[in-house]
Amino acid sequence: GTTVKLSNYAPAAYLVPAIDLTFRLDPKRTIVRAVMQVRPNLGTPPGTELVFDGDGVEMLDLKLNGEPIEAKTSPDELRIENVPHEAFTLEIETAIDPEANLALSGLYRSNGVYCTQCEAEGFRRITYFPDRPDVLSVYSVRIEALADQAPVLLSNGNPGESGALEAGWHFAEWHDPWPKPSYLFALVGGDIVGSFDTFTTMSGRTVDLGVYVERGKEDRTGWAVDSLKRSMKWDEETFGREYDLDVFNIVAVSDFNMGAMENKGLNIFNDKYILADPQTATDVDYANIETIIAHEYFHNWTGNRITCRDWFQLCLKEGLTVYRDHEFSADMRSRPVTRIAEVRTLKVAQFPEDAGPLAHPVRPTSYREINNFYTATVYEKGSEVIRMLRIVIGEKAFQSGMALYFDRHDGDAATIEDFLTCFEEASGRSLSQFALWYHQAGTPQVTAQTAYDEQAQTLTLTLEQSTPPTPEQNEKEPVHIPISFALFGAGGEELAVPNQSEAVRDNVIHLTDREMTIEFQEMENRPVLSLLRGFSAPINLNFDQPIEDRIFLARHEGDLYTRWQALDRLATDAIISSYRDSGGEQLASGTDALLDLYGEMAADERLDTAWRALALSLPNETTLVREIERNANPDAIHKARETFFHAITSRHGEAFGILYESLVSNEPYSPDPQSAGRRALELALLDYCTMAENSGERAKKLFDEADNMTERAGTLEVLMLRRPASQETAAARATFEERYGSNPLIMDKLLGMVAKIPGSDAPERVRAAMTHPNYVETNPNRVRALIGSFAAGNPTGFHQPDGTGYRLLAEVIGRVATRNPQLAARMATHFRSWKGMDSTRREAAHQTLLELRKTSGLPLDVRDILDRTLS
Numbered sequence: 001g002t003t004v005k006l007s008n009y010a011p012a013a014y015l016v017p018a019i020d021l022t023f024r025l026d027p028k029r030t031i032v033r034a035v036m037q038v039r040p041n042l043g044t045p046p047g048t049e050l051v052f053d054g055d056g057v058e059m060l061d062l063k064l065n066g067e068p069i070e071a072k073t074s075p076d077e078l079r080i081e082n083v084p085h086e087a088f089t090l091e092i093e094t095a096i097d098p099e100a101n102l103a104l105s106g107l108y109r110s111n112g113v114y115c116t117q118c119e120a121e122g123f124r125r126i127t128y129f130p131d132r133p134d135v136l137s138v139y140s141v142r143i144e145a146l147a148d149q150a151p152v153l154l155s156n157g158n159p160g161e162s163g164a165l166e167a168g169w170h171f172a173e174w175h176d177p178w179p180k181p182s183y184l185f186a187l188v189g190g191d192i193v194g195s196f197d198t199f200t201t202m203s204g205r206t207v208d209l210g211v212y213v214e215r216g217k218e219d220r221t222g223w224a225v226d227s228l229k230r231s232m233k234w235d236e237e238t239f240g241r242e243y244d245l246d247v248f249n250i251v252a253v254s255d256f257n258m259g260a261m262e263n264k265g266l267n268i269f270n271d272k273y274i275l276a277d278p279q280t281a282t283d284v285d286y287a288n289i290e291t292i293i294a295h296e297y298f299h300n301w302t303g304n305r306i307t308c309r310d311w312f313q314l315c316l317k318e319g320l321t322v323y324r325d326h327e328f329s330a331d332m333r334s335r336p337v338t339r340i341a342e343v344r345t346l347k348v349a350q351f352p353e354d355a356g357p358l359a360h361p362v363r364p365t366s367y368r369e370i371n372n373f374y375t376a377t378v379y380e381k382g383s384e385v386i387r388m389l390r391i392v393i394g395e396k397a398f399q400s401g402m403a404l405y406f407d408r409h410d411g412d413a414a415t416i417e418d419f420l421t422c423f424e425e426a427s428g429r430s431l432s433q434f435a436l437w438y439h440q441a442g443t444p445q446v447t448a449q450t451a452y453d454e455q456a457q458t459l460t461l462t463l464e465q466s467t468p469p470t471p472e473q474n475e476k477e478p479v480h481i482p483i484s485f486a487l488f489g490a491g492g493e494e495l496a497v498p499n500q501s502e503a504v505r506d507n508v509i510h511l512t513d514r515e516m517t518i519e520f521q522e523m524e525n526r527p528v529l530s531l532l533r534g535f536s537a538p539i540n541l542n543f544d545q546p547i548e549d550r551i552f553l554a555r556h557e558g559d560l561y562t563r564w565q566a567l568d569r570l571a572t573d574a575i576i577s578s579y580r581d582s583g584g585e586q587l588a589s590g591t592d593a594l595l596d597l598y599g600e601m602a603a604d605e606r607l608d609t610a611w612r613a614l615a616l617s618l619p620n621e622t623t624l625v626r627e628i629e630r631n632a633n634p635d636a637i638h639k640a641r642e643t644f645f646h647a648i649t650s651r652h653g654e655a656f657g658i659l660y661e662s663l664v665s666n667e668p669y670s671p672d673p674q675s676a677g678r679r680a681l682e683l684a685l686l687d688y689c690t691m692a693e694n695s696g697e698r699a700k701k702l703f704d705e706a707d708n709m710t711e712r713a714g715t716l717e718v719l720m721l722r723r724p725a726s727q728e729t730a731a732a733r734a735t736f737e738e739r740y741g742s743n744p745l746i747m748d749k750l751l752g753m754v755a756k757i758p759g760s761d762a763p764e765r766v767r768a769a770m771t772h773p774n775y776v777e778t779n780p781n782r783v784r785a786l787i788g789s790f791a792a793g794n795p796t797g798f799h800q801p802d803g804t805g806y807r808l809l810a811e812v813i814g815r816v817a818t819r820n821p822q823l824a825a826r827m828a829t830h831f832r833s834w835k836g837m838d839s840t841r842r843e844a845a846h847q848t849l850l851e852l853r854k855t856s857g858l859p860l861d862v863r864d865i866l867d868r869t870l871s
């Protein structure tokens with residue numbers, strides 16, 4: 001495969017202002033007739049060859065202005081040498097095989113339902129087309145199908161005519177008035193069932209809403225419909241964005257490569273992110289559904305009305321839309337609690353990417369396979385960059401910049417430069433240094449040091465930044481890092497900090513040079529400094545702050561996110577010290593005050609229960625492994641974390657038991673954040689109690705009595721991970737399998753638990769689970785639940801020193817690669833941290849990767865990841 005470079009961008013030679021598509025749906029041979037209005041782009045010289053993309057399509061018929069024409073056609077390209085230098089009509093008829101399409105890109109069948117996935121380059125698997133986001137067309141679609149096979153026929157836009165045809169066939173027509181790129185095209189046909197509602201927009205228009213699912217699942221759509229209506233309202237209230245068609249449909253399918261897809265007026269979802277009721281979905285499922293529905297809906301403006309000029313600009317829509325869904329969730333739920341979850345995700349998914357061989361800028365400049373750039377860096381770091389932008393230019397300028405962006409670029413295929421220009425104009429500031437966040441890969445490291453001068457009553461803060469080298473970027477410039485901060489007096493009161501300069505204003509330090517020194521004056525006593533409040537920048541902060549100060553912040557910091565951050569840092573440092581000092585066998589010295597804090601926080605009823613639950617959940621093992629950076633031994637990390645967990649348990653086990661009992665409730669299930677918070681705290685405490693009592697009794701009791709999936713799955717997970725070989729675990733697991741064996745999404749939860757049981761026999765356990773009839777390797781949800789959870793969520797199991805974990809992953813990748821390259825490539829990214837392991841593991845991973853790369857016929861998606869991982 002060749003490398004695509006941003007620097008080679010050139011506008012399309014031919015545009016397609018309108019396209020009429022007719023599909024005659026057949027499982028093995030669907031016929032697609034496309035009638036395109038084509039015209040040369042401005043600046044296209046006469047005589048320029050027309051080149052359209054294709055991917056595995058069979059050409060049946062080709063006409064230009066109604067006449068057959070000579071062309072060079074291959075399955076992956078259409079070339080026509082002599083086309084008129086004016087508008088003309090191109091008619092293309094192609095044949096495709098949806099049932100054989102296991103790559104889940106283009107038109108495929110999921111459980112008998114015809115559906116499409118065209119982002120990024122799937123439309124070319126349907127017909128020949130300039131399949132690039134800067135070619136915008138008005139689509140009219142006619143779908144014909146057997147009425148009993150596909151009674152429901154959907155596409156983008158508004159519905160037109162529909163009716164019966166000969167021999168049991170029927171048809172439906174759709175028209176989308178908004179010009180859109182081909183990646184937003186969608187079609188669905190199947191025996192699916194809709195749940196309907198309406199939404200009245202701010203200008204008083206009625207929009208018909210439909211959420212379609214496979215037959216039999218229709219009573220699990222209520223939460224999705226509710227989330228959609230709240231998203232529509234929120235975008236009107238927050239950004240003044242109104243929906244722009246008469247209908248908005250969502251279809252849930254069971255085979256899908258990602259979470260969901262924002263096709264204009266017809267979002268298609270992985271059904272994991274639609275289906276919910278108290279019996280089958282957990283609180284986390286409810287929260288995920290809410291935020292993903294919002295995300296896809298928000299794309300209607302950030303992505304669809306304003307799209308991307310080319311795929312290098314992916315973060316233009318993805319980073320911004322993640323930012324918007326984060327804000328939505330913060331408004332729907334608790335802001336500090338959602339912020340904690342965001343930062344945890346960033347640290348578990350994006351920081352390791354940025355620290356390893358797959359690191360790339362938020363806006364990359366080259367790729368071999370675009371599907372490999374739907375990454376945590378583009379999405380999550382892309383969102384953090386916008387959050388920083390808001391801090392850097394201030395609330396008012398940020399809001400005007402957004403309004404200007406929506407206004408100026410509506411209907412455009414835009415770039416990051418277009419986006420930033422709006423904020424430069426709105427703020428009157430240059431963003432040329434800030435733009436480095438889009439161009440430089442790697443997580444900046446900031447070192448902070450303080451000195452208090454009692455005589456002069458000053459606190460001096462010295463800051464230093466650097467960004468480590470990343471692939472193809474050795475030298476890094478200093479970036480503009482907004483560091484929110486506060487100073488606290490001994491009584492816990494926040495001290496007023498007068499503005500000092502442009503660089504230190506409104507409780508934000510703008511670190512723009514490599515080094516900076518700040519003096520805080522008139523400090524009668526040594527204040528406690530809280531740095532990086534709210535995680536105001538995606539950096540690694542290296543601040544050698546006295547433990548007492550951190551404990552103080554964990555008690556008194558007024559911002560609840562930052563209070564958690566102080567606690568998280570304390571716990572991380574304690575666990576890493578234990579790892580370094582004793583291989584995790586012994587608790588680090590000086591942790592007494594910290595251990596006390598856990599008891600205090602668990603019991604503090606002034607604090608939100610969801611926050612208390614997060615405070616009790618210790619730093620993630622994967623994050624701890626990354627913090628070690630070099631020669632990591634995941635077994636010792638696991639040990640150190642367990643030792644710390646044990647210490648909390650010994651100190652507070654009894655109190656936690658009493659607290660736990662006070663939280664168990666027989667109120668009927670409700671997914672609201674308060675009730676979810678109560679369950680989260682209850683389950684967090686149960687984990688400690690189960691260890692303290694060395695018994696699964698409490699967990700089994702709640703498992704038996706629970707009326708909802710959150711507590712059933714939560715208790716089963718406590719049992720499976722804390723007491724894998726106990727009687728209670730076996731009994732609960734058997735009941736769970738018996739009750740939910742026929743619901744694959746619930747069985748995925750069990751697969752995830754099996755995958756995460758730590759220890760050397762983990763690979764064997766995963767191998768055994770692979771033989772279960774529920775594990776179907778053509779379905780991405782199954783593979784992600786078992787293999788993804790194992791590789792990403794079980795460091796001791798995956799990083800077995802003898803390489804059995806690595807070989808297991810490699811085997812699965814090898815098998816999946818031939819059917820579904822995108823899924824296989826994503827699984828291959830789990831090797832990304834291999835260089836940070838100790839030498840035994842490193843060697844085992846290296847051998848496995850080299851072997852895997854030798855596999856013949858590996859698709860480009862997988863080769864690209866392996867080549868970069870090994871480089």
Ligand code: HT7
Pocket residue numbers: 117119120257258259260261262295296299318371374822
């Ligand atoms: N924009 C969507 C990305 C997506 C996707 C990309 C590649 C292959 C399959 C895909 N399915 C969905 C989803 C989103 O970010 O909203």
Ligand code: ZN
Pocket residue numbers: 295299317318321
């Ligand atoms: Zn998105």
